[in-house]
Amino acid sequence: MLHYNAPITDMKFILEDVLDIYSHYEKYSDYEEVNPELVDMILTECGKFCEAELAPINQSGDKEGCTWKDGKVTTPTGFKEAYQKYIEGGWQGIAHPVEFEGQGLPPSIGIIRTEMVGTANWSWSMYPGLSLGAMDTIIEHGCETLKNTYLTKLTQGVWNGTMCLTEPQCGSDLGLIKTRAIPMDDGSYEVTGSKMFISAGEHDLVENIIHIVLARLPDAPKGTRGISLFVVPKILVNEDSSLGDANSMSCSSIEDKMGIKASSTAVLNFDNAKGYLIGELNKGLAYMFTYMNTARIGIAIQGVCSSELAYQQSLPYAKERLSMRSLSGKKFPDNEADPIIVHPDVRKMLLTQKAISEGGRAMVYYAGKLKDELIQSNNEQDKMKIDDKLGFLTPILKGFLTELGVESANRGMQVFGGHGYIKEWGLEQIVRDSRISTLYEGTTGIQGLDLLGRKILLEKGKTLRDFTKEVLGFCKSHSLISGNKHKYKMNKFIWPLTKAVLNWQRYSLIIAFKARKNRDVIGLASVDYLMYSGYITMAYFWAMMAQKANEKLAMNPENIDFYKAKIQTAEFYFEQMLPRIKGLEKTMMVDPKSLMQMTSEQF
Ligand SMILES: Cc1cc2nc3c(=O)[nH]c(=O)nc-3n(C[C@H](O)[C@H](O)[C@H](O)COP(=O)(O)OP(=O)(O)OC[C@H]3O[C@@H](n4cnc5c(N)ncnc54)[C@H](O)[C@@H]3O)c2cc1C
Numbered sequence: 321m322l323h324y325n326a327p328i329t330d331m332k333f334i335l336e337d338v339l340d341i342y343s344h345y346e347k348y349s350d351y352e353e354v355n356p357e358l359v360d361m362i363l364t365e366c367g368k369f370c371e372a373e374l375a376p377i378n379q380s381g382d383k384e385g386c387t388w389k390d391g392k393v394t395t396p397t398g399f400k401e402a403y404q405k406y407i408e409g410g411w412q413g414i415a416h417p418v419e420f421e422g423q424g425l426p427p428s429i430g431i432i433r434t435e436m437v438g439t440a441n442w443s444w445s446m447y448p449g450l451s452l453g454a455m456d457t458i459i460e461h462g463c464e465t466l467k468n469t470y471l472t473k474l475t476q477g478v479w480n481g482t483m484c485l486t487e488p489q490c491g492s493d494l495g496l497i498k499t500r501a502i503p504m505d506d507g508s509y510e511v512t513g514s515k516m517f518i519s520a521g522e523h524d525l526v527e528n529i530i531h532i533v534l535a536r537l538p539d540a541p542k543g544t545r546g547i548s549l550f551v552v553p554k555i556l557v558n559e560d561s562s563l564g565d566a567n568s569m570s571c572s573s574i575e576d577k578m579g580i581k582a583s584s585t586a587v588l589n590f591d592n593a594k595g596y597l598i599g600e601l602n603k604g605l606a607y608m609f610t611y612m613n614t615a616r617i618g619i620a621i622q623g624v625c626s627s628e629l630a631y632q633q634s635l636p637y638a639k640e641r642l643s644m645r646s647l648s649g650k651k652f653p654d655n656e657a658d659p660i661i662v663h664p665d666v667r668k669m670l671l672t673q674k675a676i677s678e679g680g681r682a683m684v685y686y687a688g689k690l691k692d693e694l695i696q697s698n699n700e701q702d703k704m705k706i707d708d709k710l711g712f713l714t715p716i717l718k719g720f721l722t723e724l725g726v727e728s729a730n731r732g733m734q735v736f737g738g739h740g741y742i743k744e745w746g747l748e749q750i751v752r753d754s755r756i757s758t759l760y761e762g763t764t765g766i767q768g769l770d771l772l773g774r775k776i777l778l779e780k781g782k783t784l785r786d787f788t789k790e791v792l793g794f795c796k797s798h799s800l801i802s803g804n805k806h807k808y809k810m811n812k813f814i815w816p817l818t819k820a821v822l823n824w825q826r827y828s829l830i831i832a833f834k835a836r837k838n839r840d841v842i843g844l845a846s847v848d849y850l851m852y853s854g855y856i857t858m859a860y861f862w863a864m865m866a867q868k869a870n871e872k873l874a875m876n877p878e879n880i881d882f883y884k885a886k887i888q889t890a891e892f893y894f895e896q897m898l899p900r901i902k903g904l905e906k907t908m909m910v911d912p913k914s915l916m917q918m919t920s921e922q923f
Pocket of ligand 1: 486489491493516577759762763766769
């Protein structure tokens with residue numbers, strides 16, 4: 321069976337030591353009560369819930385899948401009961417406003433909940449997970465009536481929300497959306513059209529589903545400038561907040577998919593369904609970015625989840641499975657053969673998984689800390705700066721961490737040899753479940769274009785300059801000239817990181833220069849550039865973790881092995897993974913000619 325143990329020691333190391341999270345919480349009066357005891361309690365209780373309730377129904381959920389009958393979707397056995405316990409525990413609204421019956425804790429805590437729930441059972445986590453973006457969108461852009469009608473039930477988890485963007489003819493290019501919204505005399509709209517691939521679009525966990533739908537008015541401008549955003553409930557809500565009639569919409573089918581089989585992926589048909597405008601007309605896509613940014617960070621976490629879950633299965637297997645002898649002599653002479661963990665190639669796979677899981681975790685928790693700052697900041701200029709930084713990091717987190725999550729899942733399967741291909745062990749499920757993460761919420765290609773086209777070139781490299789300044793500042797304060805106590809120990813990280821960051825700046829400038837003459841340069845470079853940026857960003861977090869682990873070791877802590885393993889994993893990352901940027905540097909800088917010269921017919 322797929323097992324899960326919440327990696328609480330690592331989570332606390334990142335929060336407390338790397339991110340200095342309690343000094344950060346102290347800055348904000350809203351987070352006055354967030355102290356180590358409270359956070360420890362949340363981590364422990366959430367971990368217990370995920371280990372006991374969600375992990376045991378992960379494989380059974382995959383096997384059983386969702387079923388569709390007469391427009392209704394039934395989730396696999398145990399999903400409903402686990403969901404009930406989840407909402408009774410108040411987990412859904414943990415980081416949402418008290419005003420709407422949330423617990424008002426910082427988003428950085430919400431992200432940890434999302435990670436634990438998602439690692440234990442990604443398919444199950446999509447039902448409450450999609451709802452988070454709906455809540456954020458209504459909080460940020462909805463009028464008071466929308467907030468009062470929907471937020472409390474969503475925060476409690478009694479209702480769920482969905483994100484309805486995709487239509488049969490369009491996914492990446494939302495300018496092609498055809499769903500129509502006709503204004504009614506009472507201020508509502510009649511929404512008509514077909515949406516496909518809607519996660520949690522129909523299911524039996526909650527009594528109402530609140531769809532957040534992109535549609536256009538008949539006279540709206542063409543393309544993305546003519547898209548508006550609507551709340552379309554599955555069941556209409558009366559003025560006294562009770563449930564009314566069913567809205568005019570249906571679920572005509574669910575998809576038969578490669579993975580995440582326990583997550584319902586619905587085709588929804590809206591047929592003059594009653595909808596309510598969010599914000600202003602024709603600004604829907606901008607509002608939807610609130611949803612998409614929440615969801616993109618959520619999917620970046622899926623990269624960490626896939627990696628962690630695969631690692632947690634493959635590590636004990638590698639310690640038990642016997643095969644041949646270590647090349648450097650018997651390591652376990654009393655055994656008939658050595659366990660496969662002695663072999664360098666197996667170690668490389670395991671360390672790659674560990675580096676991805678822990679490095680990715682640090683990256684997404686850092687994003688969580690930024691989200692806290694964004695919500696709490698009262699100064700418009702500061703807010704813009706934080707928003708820009710989060711905007712810059714989001715495609716890197718989403719694109720890079722999901723690609724690495726898939727890699728880690730595959731490596732986990734490889735550690736199992738042929739047994740990894742057999743369902744019983746669950747590794748093939750992790751591989752199948754992880755594969756969607758690079759596709760939905762904007763493919764890696766779209767993340768690459770967002771990063772290079774919008775966040776770097778359109779903003780003239782400003783956010784890159786700000787972020788690299790921070791990394792170089794870290795390098796400076798831990799370099800040989802810094803006078804820092806651990807400078808010699810840090811030298812092996814600081815020098816390659818500094819060099820990589822300076823090259824990152826330099827190559828970005830060259831690409832910008834070349835793109836002035838030929839726009840295909842952007843398309844050619846974008847995915848490689850995204851991965852390149854990801855490896856350097858992750859190196860920053862590994863260097864920070866190594867530095868904190870060195871500091872801890874100097875204090876003679878109890879769990880010495882944990883800190884030693886941190887430094888050793890950082891060394892592995894810098895020696896075995898960061899050098900991947902060398903290949904990417906080459907491929908992202910070549911002339912697009914060899915890519916573009918072939919005509920469609922010549923392919
Ligand atoms: C299981 C599942 C769950 C989903 N959940 C939801 C959901 O809840 N809500 C929702 O609205 N949608 C959802 N989706 C849809 C998903 O977000 C889209 O499938 C995804 O955004 C890609 O769109 P597409 O499938 O239309 O691919 P396309 O846009 O047709 O892209 C096909 C290929 O072309 C590339 N491409 C496209 N345009 C460009 C370009 N300009 N430059 C370079 N390359 C380009 C893409 O990277 C991709 O490789 C889900 C999909 C699946 C499979």
